Amino acid sequence: MSERRPVWLTDADRTSYEPLSRSRIADALVVGAGITGLTSALLLAREGLEVVVLEAAGVGSGTTGGTTGKVTSQHGLIYRDMIERHGEPVARAYAQANQQAVELIESLVRDTDARCDHTRASALVFALDSGQMGDLEAEHAAASRLGLPSGLIDQPTDLPFQIAGALEFTDQAHFHPVRYCDALARELISLGGHVHEQSRIIGLAEHGDRVEVHAASGGSVTAGHAIVATLLPFIDRGGFFAKTRPGRAYGIAARLRSAPPAGMYIGAGPPVRSFRPWPDGGDTGIIFVGESHETGDEEKANPGRWGELERWAREHFDVDTFDYRWSAQDYSTADGLPYVGRSPLTDRTLVATGFHKWGLSNGTAAARIMTDLVLGVSNPFAESFEAGRIGDARAVKKIISDNAKVARMFVGDRVERLSPRPLADLRPGEGALVRADGSGTVAAYRAPSGEIQAVSATCTHLGCTVHWNDAENSWDCQCHGSRFGRDGQVLSGPAAEPLETVDLDGGSA
Ligand SMILES: Cc1cc2nc3c(=O)[nH]c(=O)nc-3n(C[C@H](O)[C@H](O)[C@H](O)COP(=O)(O)OP(=O)(O)OC[C@H]3O[C@@H](n4cnc5c(N)ncnc54)[C@H](O)[C@@H]3O)c2cc1C
Numbered sequence: 001m002s003e004r005r006p007v008w009l010t011d012a013d014r015t016s017y018e019p020l021s022r023s024r025i026a027d028a029l030v031v032g033a034g035i036t037g038l039t040s041a042l043l044l045a046r047e048g049l050e051v052v053v054l055e056a057a058g059v060g061s062g063t064t065g066g067t068t069g070k071v072t073s074q075h076g077l078i079y080r081d082m083i084e085r086h087g088e089p090v091a092r093a094y095a096q097a098n099q100q101a102v103e104l105i106e107s108l109v110r111d112t113d114a115r116c117d118h119t120r121a122s123a124l125v126f127a128l129d130s131g132q133m134g135d136l137e138a139e140h141a142a143a144s145r146l147g148l149p150s151g152l153i154d155q156p157t158d159l160p161f162q163i164a165g166a167l168e169f170t171d172q173a174h175f176h177p178v179r180y181c182d183a184l185a186r187e188l189i190s191l192g193g194h195v196h197e198q199s200r201i202i203g204l205a206e207h208g209d210r211v212e213v214h215a216a217s218g219g220s221v222t223a224g225h226a227i228v229a230t231l232l233p234f235i236d237r238g239g240f241f242a243k244t245r246p247g248r249a250y251g252i253a254a255r256l257r258s259a260p261p262a263g264m265y266i267g268a269g270p271p272v273r274s275f276r277p278w279p280d281g282g283d284t285g286i287i288f289v290g291e292s293h294e295t296g297d298e299e300k301a302n303p304g305r306w307g308e309l310e311r312w313a314r315e316h317f318d319v320d321t322f323d324y325r326w327s328a329q330d331y332s333t334a335d336g337l338p339y340v341g342r343s344p345l346t347d348r349t350l351v352a353t354g355f356h357k358w359g360l361s362n363g364t365a366a367a368r369i370m371t372d373l374v375l376g377v378s379n380p381f382a383e384s385f386e387a388g389r390i391g392d393a394r395a396v397k398k399i400i401s402d403n404a405k406v407a408r409m410f411v412g413d414r415v416e417r418l419s420p421r422p423l424a425d426l427r428p429g430e431g432a433l434v435r436a437d438g439s440g441t442v443a444a445y446r447a448p449s450g451e452i453q454a455v456s457a458t459c460t461h462l463g464c465t466v467h468w469n470d471a472e473n474s475w476d477c478q479c480h481g482s483r484f485g486r487d488g489q490v491l492s493g494p495a496a497e498p499l500e501t502v503d504l505d506g507g508s509a
């Protein structure tokens, strides 16, 4: 039976950092210690700025700690569509920003002496069906036009199953993302920077030429600039809640009975399956990722997602053991490009979000753009990623339909709350919206011991209803992707406050 935790968060000997408990003054503050925040912090510290990083949980414990760990400008089949939709200059900016991020990561691995198994490898999109070859050919033509290292190949020698062909980007990389983040944090501190874990930021305000943030742990920081690198900004001055959609995907780490392919593969799908070697698993380790769905989809968020991945892995590889299973979240944008730069209606607050599950390179590119904006240096890619944009007509249509869906969820969920299940029906290990005498509809979980843990069903972000995630035993909000533990504590934002505990004997505690 595999262990239920991200394969990248298993090291026992990691450094931990004190929560923020006092007032600090700095040149720049960064909220979020994932790859985007830590890269930003280090790039600024290298320019001589004093930087404070504030992290709600632990370094690398967000989506960076649940990624596949591919570092590549190949993000599935995107470039033909991007050229058609946004024009060649914008598509070139995206391609080159990401390809330069691949190189920046390698140089930071070298400079920080990061022991993160950074390995150069090809990234390949494979077609199982010859009917998909036309798409690969069109993508190859687009990627070549944009200056990416693209080529078409027939049957790669390292795959144990037959394919129709593959699109290869040479000289990309994979690594251990959390060990990389740990190295960035260490280097930041050696340059006079500071990192505080367990320090969730609950308020941000600009006062003239300063930005001030307050942490739930008690302290505050005042700085000349703020970079909000929290996957989705927790402040919404740019309509990011309306312009993005949260999605989850599932990962498993396994050992085969022989060596895995050396390349990093993703299927043209469906179903989309992504895999790469897993060096900590020895000579036969491999990681598989797939089974994406929208956050809060109660029908899909169950352990069957890992079951599907395992079934596919066994069908295509000679699997010996399954070792770890986990799930993670990222946000997509209405026009397919990340939002990066100055947050609208602010002067000194920068944001980065909407990486479409390709934020190791996109987040690194975003860090470069945001630090250039802080330093007043021109960046050739900044305009294409500009955070305040609404997008083209197609994006506007999508924003309208996504938000109509959120509104329907808001209303639909309220109706659903009128007909919750009786509490007595809840089986051990199950969570659901239930009817509780005196407390109305609550979100309740029955532990295997029979004990009930009940919390408010109303998301503390903007009031949508949370839904049970049976895969991860959490309460997830479909509206903007906030997630809460069984005890109501925030697992991931934009919500900053926990779900209220409900005492089923006597109403709200
Ligand atoms: C299953 C899956 C596989 C993926 N695989 C790949 C891949 O192979 N290659 C690739 O390029 N991309 C991949 N991605 C996407 C990539 O992992 C993410 O886009 C990237 O890690 C985002 O990094 P980040 O630093 O912006 O966010 P995160 O890593 O999520 O970091 C944000 C941090 O902010 C903290 N935070 C949040 N709110 C607050 C607050 N209020 N106060 C303080 N701190 C706060 C969080 O705790 C978190 O640590 C994948 C995504 C998924 C879901």
Ligand code: FES
Pocket: 459, 460, 461, 462, 463, 464, 477, 478, 479, 480, 481, 482, 493, 494, 495
């Ligand atoms: S995440 Fe916005 S309402 Fe729940």
